[in-house]
Amino acid sequence: MNKDQFPFLDSDDPHFQHARALSLSVGAIRRAQGKSSPNDFPVGSLEWHFAIEDFAGDVLQALMGETENTDIQVGERRRD
Template identity: 75%
Template sequence: MEHDQEPLFESDDPHFLHARALSLSVGAIRKAQGKVSPNDFPVGSIEWHAAVEDFANDVLIALLGEPDNADIPPGHFIAKR
């Protein structure tokens, strides 16, 4: 699996650079904690959706600074089939 992909495009836009830095920081922290990455699973699989939700929850924690305000119940966005 390609974990160290270059961005699809380069941008000097400050919003892009901040979002990229946040994503890389959260990814590094998650790796140090032994958490999975969405890149570890096929896109669209149940495991990928769960990893994306968990990653998004960690992004909210990084932004809000309070885990209690950022909890997303596991499987919240996974459509029931």
């Protein structure tokens, strides 16, 4: 891989580093649990879409704790 093509891979931005660590951690946990990874399937395939959705659920669980039976509305703001 050429670093000139993907300069963000060496980003020193702390937010990027935290997101990368979270992604790697969730990926490692999923692999240990025997779950598939989006990288296991061709991009755009039906299996890839299911794996992306499942991976995103695991990321939300890692960030927020237990998400089962929780109604999460993406893209809308809460009005308190």
